[in-house]
Amino acid sequence: xxxxxGPIQNQKLKLLKAKDLSETFFSKDQHCSFSFHxxxxxxxxxxxxxxxxxxxxxxxxxxxxxxRETNEIFHSPPSIKLKQIFDDEASSLVSEEFTEENIxxxxxxxxxxxxxxxxxxxxxxxxxxxxxxxxNFFRWYLSPKLIPHKKAMLHCSAVLDRFGKANLFLGPxxxxxxxxxxxxxxxxxxxxxxxxxxxxxxxxVVYPGGVGGLYKPQVPINQSFSIANIYxxxxxxxxxxxxxxxxxxxxxxxxxxxxxxWKSFKPSxxxxxxxxxxxxxxxxxxxxxxxxxxVSIWHFLDS
Amino acid sequence: xxxNDLLNTDFEITDLISWRNIDGEILxxxxxxxxxxxxxxxxxxxxxxxxxxxxxxxxxxxxxxDTYRDQFDREQIEKDFQQYIEDLIKMKLLVPKK
Numbered sequence: 001x002x003x004x005x006g007p008i009q010n011q012k013l014k015l016l017k018a019k020d021l022s023e024t025f026f027s028k029d030q031h032c033s034f035s036f037h038x039x040x041x042x043x044x045x046x047x048x049x050x051x052x053x054x055x056x057x058x059x060x061x062x063x064x065x066x067x068r069e070t071n072e073i074f075h076s077p078p079s080i081k082l083k084q085i086f087d088d089e090a091s092s093l094v095s096e097e098f099t100e101e102n103i104x105x106x107x108x109x110x111x112x113x114x115x116x117x118x119x120x121x122x123x124x125x126x127x128x129x130x131x132x133x134x135x136n137f138f139r140w141y142l143s144p145k146l147i148p149h150k151k152a153m154l155h156c157s158a159v160l161d162r163f164g165k166a167n168l169f170l171g172p173x174x175x176x177x178x179x180x181x182x183x184x185x186x187x188x189x190x191x192x193x194x195x196x197x198x199x200x201x202x203x204x205v206v207y208p209g210g211v212g213g214l215y216k217p218q219v220p221i222n223q224s225f226s227i228a229n230i231y232x233x234x235x236x237x238x239x240x241x242x243x244x245x246x247x248x249x250x251x252x253x254x255x256x257x258x259x260x261x262w263k264s265f266k267p268s269x270x271x272x273x274x275x276x277x278x279x280x281x282x283x284x285x286x287x288x289x290x291x292x293x294x295v296s297i298w299h300f301l302d303s
Numbered sequence: 304x305x306x307n308d309l310l311n312t313d314f315e316i317t318d319l320i321s322w323r324n325i326d327g328e329i330l331x332x333x334x335x336x337x338x339x340x341x342x343x344x345x346x347x348x349x350x351x352x353x354x355x356x357x358x359x360x361x362x363x364x365x366x367x368x369d370t371y372r373d374q375f376d377r378e379q380i381e382k383d384f385q386q387y388i389e390d391l392i393k394m395k396l397l398v399p400k401k
Binding site: 245246247248250251254255262263264265266267269270271273274278 | 321325326
């Protein structure tokens with residue numbers, strides 16, 4: 001099979017395969033357990049320092065030592081020799097994923113991971129810090145697992161209004177997701193790029209940042225907020241909101257689902273996605289929001 | 304495939320996709336073949352729905368000719384229909400019936 005990855009990612013994959021061969025690099029000696037947006041995780045790492053960082057990062061309410069069925073993850077830091085590969089921000093590759101010998105392999109700029117199709121175990125390598133590697137690995141790992149639980153990672157920015165409800169802003173790159181947060185003055189931004197939506201007790205809520213990576217860490221990642229409005233952004237010379245057809249809303253919401261490797265989906269999973277999209281839009285419709293790049297948009301939204 | 308062969312072949316919607324009929328318009332979630340979500344227009348949705356219910360291509364084409372005879376001539380409708388079916392086959396959304 002031709003490897004679609006460039007030389008830097010090839011090195012990452014070689015590293016992963018080399019690690020894969022030796023259990024000693026993925027020690028089972030120490031771990032921490034926690035529930036991540038209700039998904040039970042048992043994270044093993046041969047870096048105790050990293051496990052301590054994770055324990056400090058994960059909200060206390062989500063930490064547990066008695067989880068029954070868990071998703072096991074084995075983590076190893078990159079070797080010193082290859083650490084520079086992970087620090088290379090010039091790599092053009094965003095994400096590549098393929099399956100080889102029943103093992104699903106993913107290489108991104110800041111982590112690599114393998115997911116065995118036979119036993120479901122996951123092995124991953126990223127720097128032992130709560131940083132891009134950690135966040136991007138968990139976004140990749142958790143996103144498809146959240147869908148059956150009526151949760152989804154969404155490419156959107158989120159800003160709280162004066163009543164503490166969230167406005168979500170969706171749109172393609174360059175639409176203004178970050179811009180609209182930068183114009184929001186004293187309002188609290190949850191995240192300017194990624195947030196997690198969930199249906200809980202038939203209410204649509206949003207959790208800030210999805211898996212961390214907060215714009216400003218003003219609120220904990222396990223605090224949920226009701227959603228006031230969902231907008232699809234379009235920059236314009238006027239501030240204006242318009243209704244969208246149901247089918248367009250569905251398409252926009254599907255396009256905003258983040259970190260899903262579509263190629264690997266089975267039809268049953270596609271059905272789960274469509275069911276979730278249906279449910280979300282029954283609870284809250286998406287409107288088209290045309291906006292000028294100035295603070296007038298917030299006066300418009302407040303009015 | 305020859306035009307007549309095509310129209311006399313029984314096709315079905317591939318079971319690799321998921322789709323919804325939203326107020327008469329079809330939204331297709333096609334993750335494994337084309338990694339895309341497709342939104343069909345009114346006529347495209349009508350054809351897709353008819354095929355999903357087992358209608359023969361020739362029947363569908365004649366229904367379209369009857370429906371749109373006041374707006375378009377038969378030749379144009381036949382040509383557009385043929386092109387649309389070929390596109391669906393090319394995208395592997397339409398497959399020969401098992």
